[in-house]
Amino acid sequence: MSKFPKLIGGAALLASTAVLTTEALANGKLGLGREALPEEIAAWDVDIRPDGQGLPVGSGSVADGEMLFSDNCAACHGEFAEGVDNWPELAGGEGTLADEDPVKTVGSYWPYLSTAWDYVHRSMPYGSAQTLTDDEVYAIVAYILYSNFLVEDDFVLSNENFLDVEMPNADGFIIDDRAEAEYAQWRTEPCMSDCKDSVEITMRASVLNVTPEDEASADTGEAEVVQVAAAAEPAVDPALVEAGEKVFGKCKACHQVGEGAKNRSGPILNGILGADIASVDGFRYSKTLAEMDGVWTEEALAGFLADPRGYAKGTKMSFAGLKKEDDIAAVTAYLSTFE
Amino acid sequence: TPDPLITEIQPWAQVFGDGVDATPYGLPIEYESDVIRRNVEWLTADTTSSINFTPIHALDGTITPQGCAFERHHSGAIELRKQDYRLMVNGLVDTPLVFTYDDLERFPRENHVYFCECAANTGMEWAGAQLNGAQFTHGMIHNMEYTGVSLRTILNEAGLGAAGDLADKWVYVEGADASSNGRSIPMEKALDDVLVAFKANGEALRKEHGYPVRLVVPGWEGNLWVKWLRRIEVMDGPVESREETSKYTDTLEDGTSRKWTWVMDAKSVITSPSPQAPITHGHGSLVITGLAWSGHGAITRVDVSKDGGVTWETARLAKPGEKMALTRFYLDTEWNGEEMLLQARAMDETGYVQPTKDQLREVRGENSIYHNNCIQTWHVMPNGEAENVEVS
Known part of the structure; x- marks a missing residue:
């Protein structure tokens, strides 16, 4: 607070700022931040309460x-x-x-x-x-x-x-009662010797055998595959591919690429460039895409990615689309590295 | 016979190593490349809403390096620049405010070491021994030194006069990512020790831990530690969001469920020897070590059993326990190839003693998912290998 007198003395300071600072300091405040505007609060404060507070008309x-x-x-x-x-x-x-x-x-x-x-x-x-x-x-x-x-x-x-609307399990919850149900009985002096008569192993993790094997080696394998694929396509700009990998983060929730890729909520995208539209085995396409002729050329893919539902009305792909042309070019370059 | 590593001149003793700046920001040497986070693929549908595990079996001390500290995302780890960062405080405050990242760095700062444990840590073990390794059974935990501003300071800046009596008020906190992961926190805790943190272990938070700003809620379940914190709303009740009703509630045997089970009870685990850290050095002296922690305060004592809980000896704490932070314990002992059923049992400053799996199941059944702080057993075999087991 020692710099307060200096602030008042500063000729460049507006009078109103000085007043605000005085008030703020009186309350132990630093006068940091700015007031949130109503439209900003409206944009972010969208939580809905159990009593319906916050629900929009609709x-x-x-x-x-x-x-x-x-x-x-x-x-x-x-x-x-x-x-x-x-x-x-x-x-x-x-x-x-x-x-x-x-x-x-x-x-x-x-x-x-x-x-x-x-x-x-x-x-x-x-x-x-x-x-x-x-x-x-x-x-x-x-x-x-x-x-x-x-x-x-x-x-x-x-x-x-x-x-x-009545929710069937509305009364199915109790507030944390560990203090009464557990702590009281477990806050005791623990046993140090002869605590039980015998000990036997009753279950072993190895029986289930669900522990992952070391993925470190598997990861290296994948990285090599990507490098080999990239090397085989010298025409593709590595920086663009890298940028595309980042953009692909938006797609990863539904689409897999690379070795071991599986259809998820979206089909695998290996070799998508030049492939027939809606041709991945085992994926259930929307009627629209299934009936669409042609192949995924760069132009077709760009059109689809810019506005999926505009390009293929009825597509199951719920993605809103990529707004930037740079992003589309990048993700296309990235996808081109997966054969 | 003389050791050629000593008697013969080795290449590293003859020629140059790397100059400075060979790696402007360093990573562990290649020989430590197995000390990494790992996930369990079958646990979740994909990796964007998923979890991985800290390699606690391979670490020592108490501070978790950020690069191998477990991650838990509900919609992936986002990239949010400091310039694009905004924190809003609204609701029952005198003046709703918006802070930039720079604003946050102008508040008085605090430094604290705290553990962050996912409520589901050890959750796969409710029905029995399942995953073979301390990383998988207990690795949803990390422990860092945080630098940040107390939430109390930030709420005070907006002014709590409008909230009236604070006893029944709450703050709702949410993140900037697509899951937004909102949680409600009672005002008493919000004004106590909650931090709005921007540094961990001295450097900026990592993307996967909420860069540039996350909430730190000492001793309470990790889901409340909202990452990419963007909004704090003072409210007159909880939101009852998805993360505090559908998830992070603990179903008991009779089908009713506990809610608002925020505190992480006292817990410990032996990190070595353990299934991923077998004894490889032969007979003689052996260091048994592990971690202990409690959301209720400081760890005061850890006991270790080698015979599945018949007899116990008190381990040595590397340092006196600190509140809501990991404590390292050691049992400096001898091993001559005998089978061991290793267990650790933590006590905290409230006198709470870590329960057995059977004690927990007796009260809760097997469907709680969350808050499994049972005593863990490793079966160490004569060849030094260890397995996750359950004992009578």
Whole structure:
């Protein structure tokens, strides 16, 4: 605080700043930061509370939700919200919470519907967050409720009836009671000798054999493959490939490349340049792409990547598109290194 | 016979090594290339919403180097420049504020060492011994020295007058990445020891740990340590976000679930010998070592058993335990090829004694997923190799 008198003496300081600083200092404040503008708060403060606070005006039907879910969510969560591979199942599991393997879904486990709306709105679709309109979120949440048999097929969810929906496991939670249930009995002087009569091994990790082998060598292998492929294509600018690898980060949630790549929510992209459209074995394409003729030339790929849903209306790819031409060129160069 | 490494002149004793600047920012020497984070592929659907594990079996001391400290992302590790960084404080405050990164560096700074443990650490072991290595069973933990500003200072800058009685108020914290990973924290904790951190172990946070700014919530589960922290909202209740309802709640045997289980209870693990760190040096003196920690405060004592919990001896703490930080323990002993069932048992300053797996299961069943702080057993065989086992 010793520099305060100097600040007042500084001729360049505006009077208003000096007043603000005086007030701030009186409260033990430093006068740092600036006031957040209402539109800035509105842009970021989107959380929805259990009592519905924060919900925007809007609505969406189960029927609309089914279409939207199929386009945006089903690749990971399944057409009926039943989950694909290791991705979360969103429906079913009622009455299983006390079972050996509880199935925790929005219907069987989530205590508040606000959580589902907030999460879909804020963090989904995975890899393309915050691209849904409010009405689309209402519709998708309505469909998730429907797939859990919590509403009928003609249901329309809105900010008005939001709190009428009853969540089956709303009363299934207790606040942390470890202090009473555990700490009291475990805060005792521990035994140091003759603590038990005998000791036997009852289970061994090696029986399951699920521990990963050392991946260090596997990683090296992959790196070599990339280098070899890059070397075989001298026409491709290595810097561009590197930039493209970064851009590809946006695609990685759904698409794999390289040795051992598998179809995930999107098809593998090895050798995509010059390949027939919708030709990866074992991948279930949207009708639109499946019926599209031609090959993925650089131009075709650029068109698709710039505006996936504009280029192929009905594509299951929920990605919003790459805005910058540089990014498209880079990711195309990167993809060209995978044969 | 004389050792040729001594009697013969070795190349490194004759010619030059690397000059300075050969590696302007250094990495470990190639001979340590196995000391890396590893993931368990089958645990998650992909690697962008996933976790990997600190190689604790190969580390010593207590500070975790950033380069091998475990990562947990819900939508991948993003790249956010300091120039593009903004932190908003809004809600029940006198003046909602926006800070730049530079603003944060103008607040008074604090330095603290804290452990960060994922609530799911050891979570794969609830139903039985499963993963063969301390890295996989206990590696969702790291321990760093953080530099940052106390959250109290930042909240005070915005002013908490508007919040009225603070006893029932909360702060909601969220990140700038696509998952945004919001969590609600009671005001009492927010004003106690929570840090808005921008340095770890003396240097900028790594991308995978939230560069340029993350939240540090001492002693509480790692999911609350929001990375790429972008917003702090003072509220009159919790948001009950996905990360505090659907996840990070602990289901008990009868199907009810505990929520708001924030504190990480006292825990310890022997890091060596262990399945990835077998005894390779033959008989004679042996250093048994491991880590202990507690979200309730400082570790006061660690006991080690070689016979699966029949008898225990008290280990030596490398330094007196520090609050909510890793403590290194050693048992300097002798081994002559006998089988051992190694266990460690931590005690903290509240008198809490780390429970056995059976004690935990008795209260919680096997479906809690989170907060498994059981005593771990390694079966060391006559050849020095070790395996993750469970004992009666």
